[in-house]
Amino acid sequence: MTMLSTDSGTATARGLSVEFQDIHHSFIHGDRPVRALENFNLSIAPSEFVSIVGPSGCGKTTALSMTGGLVRPRTGSVRLDGQEVTASPEDVTFLFARDALLPWRTVRANVELGLEVRGMSRAERRERSDEWLHRVRLEEFADSDITHLSQGMRQRVAIARTLAQSPRVVLMDEPFAALDAQTRAIQQEEFLRLWEAERPTVIFVTHDLEEAILLSDRVLLMASRPGRVVADIRIDLERPRRQEMRISSEQFHGYYHQLADLLKDAVQAAEVERTK
Numbered sequence: 001m002t003m004l005s006t007d008s009g010t011a012t013a014r015g016l017s018v019e020f021q022d023i024h025h026s027f028i029h030g031d032r033p034v035r036a037l038e039n040f041n042l043s044i045a046p047s048e049f050v051s052i053v054g055p056s057g058c059g060k061t062t063a064l065s066m067t068g069g070l071v072r073p074r075t076g077s078v079r080l081d082g083q084e085v086t087a088s089p090e091d092v093t094f095l096f097a098r099d100a101l102l103p104w105r106t107v108r109a110n111v112e113l114g115l116e117v118r119g120m121s122r123a124e125r126r127e128r129s130d131e132w133l134h135r136v137r138l139e140e141f142a143d144s145d146i147t148h149l150s151q152g153m154r155q156r157v158a159i160a161r162t163l164a165q166s167p168r169v170v171l172m173d174e175p176f177a178a179l180d181a182q183t184r185a186i187q188q189e190e191f192l193r194l195w196e197a198e199r200p201t202v203i204f205v206t207h208d209l210e211e212a213i214l215l216s217d218r219v220l221l222m223a224s225r226p227g228r229v230v231a232d233i234r235i236d237l238e239r240p241r242r243q244e245m246r247i248s249s250e251q252f253h254g255y256y257h258q259l260a261d262l263l264k265d266a267v268q269a270a271e272v273e274r275t276k
């Protein structure tokens, strides 16, 4: 496939476009259907960083899982660069809150896992893992046991494992939720720096509005039952983004208040719906 150039022209952007078209999806819960997504339409441009926020149960993870081919929509389609997703696409990787590292493997062997699954040669794997361990500042720990690392270091291993596969779409489900506030802030900035170097398309699910604003080009707000997009807000803060923007940027505060009001409405509506 052709490589795409970035807006800034500073890096090779490798992201694919993601298109959700007329998706309706329900799960059977007990003996009745739960409408997880209804009339769900969304276009994400190549190399865009898009966050999805919304009340619990509104369908964020379902949308993410469909992009990774883990859930097949009952009607409608998800397309990556125009190609319908029917199985787990090679170009797509996941990153979750729980890092899902294998405790019996060393740090390096965890970073190489996805490359091994793809059949990359030992020498190439080694080269790639050296590079990524360096990029996440863990080269000294290459031969360490996973169990000896802090939670923040473990998540850096997971990030290296994810990005070492040169994904063109990265699907992230609350990836920093298990970290303490300080480590989380550091990792947000570090992840942005790594993302800016290669610019895969990112779909990022979070409950944290500030995190969504700080990282994203767009923040989508979903409402529940049925799960649908109710707001799509473009975040025009300059890049590179810095943590100080949370405090110093009036524009940041504006986005925050706008989204917080909308989210409050969506959460209240979800609660009313749940008590029906």
Ligand SMILES: Nc1ncnc2c1ncn2[C@@H]1O[C@H](COP(=O)(O)OP(=O)(O)OP(=O)(O)O)[C@@H](O)[C@H]1O
Pocket (backbone or CB within 6 Å): 027, 028, 029, 034, 035, 036, 054, 055, 056, 057, 058, 059, 060, 061, 062, 063, 227
């Ligand atoms: N495998 C499943 N079987 C039955 N119902 C499911 C299944 N997966 C999701 N659901 C239901 O579909 C709806 C959407 O779930 P989903 O996990 O996508 O929401 P979410 O927005 O990611 O929630 P949270 O923020 O709590 O993680 C919820 O009502 C959930 O209970």
